[in-house]
Amino acid sequence: AQSVAQPEDQVNVAEGNPLTVKCTYSVSGNPYLFWYVQYPNRGLQFLLKYITGDNLVKGSYGFEAEFNKSQTSFHLKKPSALVSDSALYFCVWYNFNKFYFGSGTKLNVKP
Amino acid sequence: DTAVSQTPKYLVTQMGNDKSIKCEQNLGHDTMYWYKQDSKKFLKIMFSYNNKELIINETVPNRFSPKSPDKAHLNLHINSLELGDSAVYFCASSQGPGGETQYFGPGTRLLVL
Numbered sequence: 001a002q003s004v005a006q007p008e009d010q011v012n013v014a015e016g017n018p019l020t021v022k023c024t025y026s027v028s029g030n031p032y033l034f035w036y037v038q039y040p041n042r043g044l045q046f047l048l049k050y051i052t053g054d055n056l057v058k059g060s061y062g063f064e065a066e067f068n069k070s071q072t073s074f075h076l077k078k079p080s081a082l083v084s085d086s087a088l089y090f091c092v093w094y095n096f097n098k099f100y101f102g103s104g105t106k107l108n109v110k111p
Numbered sequence: 112d113t114a115v116s117q118t119p120k121y122l123v124t125q126m127g128n129d130k131s132i133k134c135e136q137n138l139g140h141d142t143m144y145w146y147k148q149d150s151k152k153f154l155k156i157m158f159s160y161n162n163k164e165l166i167i168n169e170t171v172p173n174r175f176s177p178k179s180p181d182k183a184h185l186n187l188h189i190n191s192l193e194l195g196d197s198a199v200y201f202c203a204s205s206q207g208p209g210g211e212t213q214y215f216g217p218g219t220r221l222l223v224l
Contacts, residue, residue: 032210034212036213036215038152041218042217042218043115043201043203043215043216043217043218044154044201044203044213044215045215046212046213046214049212051210088152090154094210097159097166097167097208097209098156098159098167099144099156099213101153101154101155103151103152103153104152104153104154
């Protein structure tokens with residue numbers, strides 16, 4: 001079945017260190033891929049998206065993601081984590097009017 | 112000047128009751144959505160409307176009935192509430208249906224006792 005997968009339920013990183021939140025996709029054709037973030041007791045916020053063009057996509061709050069077709073991945077990265085980045089991150093695939101959400105990865109950034 | 116708003120924020124009710132959740136967006140978007148987030152934080156689309164027309168209707172019990180009186184509003188009515196309906200319900204909107212960025216409301220926490 002076509003989908004996106006987030007293999008890590010939780011990622012722990014120290015403040016100031018680089019962070020990576022992983023996403024792999026298993027879809028046919030050229031995927032539309034997104035990252036959204038959900039802060040505690042809040043709605044989701046858009047971070048970035050890949051539709052076509054440059055494989056490196058820059059988004060909000062210093063986040064970026066690289067679309068890697070050979071590895072079918074779309075990992076979210078940030079060079080230096082902040083405690084305020086602690087939240088739940090969703091990788092999302094769009095296809096035929098529907099958005100399919102990954103299972104989410106909880107990012108914990110410790111001071 | 113909230114972009115996507117939902118009311119109420121919290122809803123606690125008894126099994127068997129009927130309840131409604133309202134959503135409004137002031138972004139001028141054409142497309143609106145309802146999502147359900149379960150206790151494990153898994154998100155799944157329920158419905159989507161584009162220009163007041165239903166375009167997505169996932170496998171959702173027919174106790175759930177969306178209504179879009181105009182492009183800026185999408186309400187969700189739930190009949191005969193069950194324990195399994197307890198979840199957080201999110202409304203979202205986007206410029207159009209073609210993979211546009213979605214803007215989410217703050218969510219409505221529904222607890223069925």
